[in-house]
Amino acid sequence: xxxxxxxxxxxxxxxxxxxxxxxxxxxxxxxxxxxxxxxxxxxxxxxxxxxxxxxxxxxxxxxxxxxxxxxxxxxxxxxxxxxxxxxxxx
Numbered sequence: 461x462x463x464x465x466x467x468x469x470x471x472x473x474x475x476x477x478x479x480x481x482x483x484x485x486x487x488x489x490x491x492x493x494x495x496x497x498x499x500x501x502x503x504x505x506x507x508x509x510x511x512x513x514x515x516x517x518x519x520x521x522x523x524x525x526x527x528x529x530x531x532x533x534x535x536x537x538x539x540x541x542x543x544x545x546x547x548x549x550x
Contacts, residue, residue, distance in 0.1 A: 490533055496548060499546050500523065502541060505520070505538075507543075509532050
């Protein structure tokens with residue numbers, strides 16, 4: 461997905477102002493959850509997200525979506541990862 465289209469999608473779905481998040485190469489985040497819904501577009505690098513339903517790797521142009529309070533863990537690729545994320549409170 462292109463960034464312009466993603467920003468329009470976030471606006472259409474009622475997400476707040478998106479921010480850019482950058483994570484270090486080969487870093488990890490142990491299982492955690494957020495008190496908000498999150499939808500993000502990968503801009504650079506890659507990451508692997510594990511949830512109760514499985515594990516998936518996301519690369520440039522991919523969108524990932526996490527529900528509010530959804531437990532997940534993250535592993536960042538060899539180049540790290542940079543993504544633009546919108547957050548929506550319940």
